[in-house]
Amino acid sequence: MSDLTRQIKELAMELGADLVGIASAKVLNSRAPQGHRPEDNLPGTQAVVCLGLRMLNSIFLSPNPRVARTSYTYLHKRLNDMGWAVATFLEEAGFAAVPITSDVPIDMMVKRGLWGDLSHRHAAVAAGLGKIGRSQLLLTPQFGARVRVTSVLTTAPLTPDTEVAAELCPERCRLCIDACPAGALTLEGLDKVACVKVMHRYNLYGLLRQMGRILDADSKEEKKKLAFDRTLAEVYMSLRAGDPPSCIECVRVCPVASR
Ligand code: SF4
Numbered sequence: 001m002s003d004l005t006r007q008i009k010e011l012a013m014e015l016g017a018d019l020v021g022i023a024s025a026k027v028l029n030s031r032a033p034q035g036h037r038p039e040d041n042l043p044g045t046q047a048v049v050c051l052g053l054r055m056l057n058s059i060f061l062s063p064n065p066r067v068a069r070t071s072y073t074y075l076h077k078r079l080n081d082m083g084w085a086v087a088t089f090l091e092e093a094g095f096a097a098v099p100i101t102s103d104v105p106i107d108m109m110v111k112r113g114l115w116g117d118l119s120h121r122h123a124a125v126a127a128g129l130g131k132i133g134r135s136q137l138l139l140t141p142q143f144g145a146r147v148r149v150t151s152v153l154t155t156a157p158l159t160p161d162t163e164v165a166a167e168l169c170p171e172r173c174r175l176c177i178d179a180c181p182a183g184a185l186t187l188e189g190l191d192k193v194a195c196v197k198v199m200h201r202y203n204l205y206g207l208l209r210q211m212g213r214i215l216d217a218d219s220k221e222e223k224k225k226l227a228f229d230r231t232l233a234e235v236y237m238s239l240r241a242g243d244p245p246s247c248i249e250c251v252r253v254c255p256v257a258s259r
């Protein structure tokens with residue numbers, strides 16, 4: 001491991017990261033589709049620093065769905081702050097470095113569900129942080145699916161970590177597939193569009209659908225009723241809360257490293 005790699009890992013831990021790993025940009029450039037490669041976000045990227053924060057297990061004990069949902073926006077904020085600090089350190093060391101946001105903004109015109117500029121999950125796999133499970137979530141040996149990750153691209157030649165070899169899903173486990181309210185998960189993979197319709201039912205998708213219903217309603221009374229039902233209030237709250245997902249059942253039920 002190079003000195004700079006060790007310094008970056010120490011910095012990440014000092015900043016409060018629960019997980020840190022380094023991925024080779026060459027590996028990710030060869031795996032990711034065009035437009036979503038490190039090279040597309042920072043030409044000359046040599047390495048990707050992956051940072052992870054664990055979720056609180058206790059949020060899954062709460063019967064209040066808002067407790068679990070808002071934890072996402074809290075973790076994204078912390079991850080973005082850490083990513084910025086790591087990129088600043090690398091820039092001051094003489095290299096280019098850009099943090100890729102852990103959540104939004106993303107290009108909403110990509111037609112295959114929600115696609116970030118870089119897949120943090122796949123970067124984390126290449127950085128040795130874990131494996132993709134049947135839920136299509138990143139599973140880590142330490143925290144299972146209860147983790148959020150982000151990435152920093154850099155032209156610094158950092159030493160990549162070794163990928164986790166063993167699959168983390170128990171052979172017979174189908175808990176996430178059975179729990180998915182959208183029927184979006186199968187043994188073949190994830191139907192992202194079906195997932196988004198449930199996971200973001202109170203975000204832009206929910207707003208547009210409700211606006212369509214209001215426009216199509218026959219009477220003024222019906223339009224008024226739709227404008228004041230729960231949907232638009234939930235959309236408003238989601239936007240104020242930083243756009244957290246409305247469904248995390250696949251995270252909740254996953255037994256890997258959960259307590
Ligand atoms: S987030 Fe919800 S809808 Fe999407 S795959 Fe997971 S369980 Fe299914």
Ligand code: SF4
Pocket residue numbers: 133134135136139168169170173174175176177253254255256
């Ligand atoms: S719930 Fe089971 S099958 Fe789904 S990702 Fe977790 S371990 Fe794998």
